[in-house]
Amino acid sequence: MDDPGNSSKSPVLEMTGVSAASRSAPETAMVEDVNWSVAAGEYWVLGGMHGSGKSDFLAMTAGLAAPLRGSYRLFGRQMPGLGDELLAEQLRVGLVFDGGQLFHHLTIEENLALPLRYHRELAHGDLENSVKSMLEATGLSAWAGRLPGTMGRSWQKRAGLARALVLQPEVLLLDNPLSGLDSRHLQWWLEALGEMSAGQGLAGGRPMTLVITAQDLRPWRNRPAHVAILQKGRFYSLGRQAQLSGLTDPMVRELLGEQAAPV
């Protein structure tokens, strides 16, 4: 079951014996002994039940927390680095939170502009154009001047995606992007993710590396994604989605919606 997902392409993320800590209890390991490699342009879905440590693992992958143990290399550089020495590599990775985690005192437009104003010295016109084009591409133009609290959760998630994309990351990590969406938003997300993986649409012409966590693998049934699961603190790489039908693990069957495992 443990296939590190090797590829001929150079790895953008590479973990050897990595343990990820819980964000609420930093001394406690949520996921242990992860050996994983993600090549540029790959599309990964990490399945797992609520509380399996998906969000903690993704936060560590994004560099928000140091691994408890093991070696983690991001674009070939050892993580975590000291101070801002890995800022250039870290800016190549975007993270989209489950609830969008927008800045509630800023409008949607200002939320998108903040990372650009902080990291890029853009002229006012260029900044405005970048934000405007991202708002249009994500269907958020009508919400530009509104505060996040006035939007529904689905739109907040989408705004979170738009904010992560304004810095044009090469790797995008998405925490439960499809949870709680209605069918229309779900369809939009699946299409947008597929396009980004193919280098179209929001990706801006370059295939984007995607790592997505999910509690339900069904939306990816027919997608060309690599699948891994987090179960009882362990990371299992399962191969391509098409290969899953042969697996009899109860949790995999449950994540595919085929049976309910005992609680």
Added chain:
Amino acid sequence: MGEKNPEMPDPSPERTLLPPPPSLFYADYVGRALFGLWATVRGLGAFALITLGVMVTKFGAARDVTFPAIHQEQARTGTRVLPMFMFISAALGLVVVGQTITRLNQAGATLLMGPIMVAVVVRELGPLLTAMLALAWSGTRNVIELGTARALGEVEALEALRIDPIHYLVVPRVIGMALAVFALTIYFILGTLASGYFFAFVTNVPLRPDEYVRQLSDAMSGLDFVILTMKSCLFGVVIAVITCYHGLAQPLRLEEVPHAAIRAVAQSVVACVLLDAVFIVIYIFS
């Protein structure tokens, strides 16, 4: 029946916790309080040093974000609350300064007005009361804003966008509040002295405005200006650091934010009074 469940606590009498003897109870209480105080001082010191480090190493970085944030903080702590400060300074002038002038006049000691006004209003009441009002207005807001942002995951979102939360959230508040408290202190002192004279004027105290101003200027030295500037700016820094620390640096859930605000206010008051005491010592020995 009679079988013990290993997962349940043993209810037998020998395991019942009896209250400790009073001496042990107080020793325990004092010990915990001292350790708590030490942990707070250490945490605050570390947070202040980190903030100072970020301020120095990232000076001028991301100006498009931090400079407007500093101006915004100055406006929120300073300009917008100026009417309230002027009202309180006028009230204080009428109550304290006006009364003092009247009493001094009755005692025939009008020559002491200048030195007393400078000692009471310029050196002590002005900076300390301004700091307390700034704490009530902006300090509590800092804890609530930052604590809520932390609890809602916004601070984590900043980190994910590689925006240093100290640089974006704390540094502008520290600089903005230091400048705002300094400016407010000046306005507060001027307002208090002016309204105090107004009270004396309407109660027919025989003191001409030019004489009042001359007494004040004679009583003030260069050191007063230097210490007033340092004191008011440091009050602003102390309040901003303590309130930001309690809002940002500790893991918070939404329900913990009010407690954090209370802790921050209490510690800020104590810190400002201690700082004021240090300046009193400087005055005495200078």
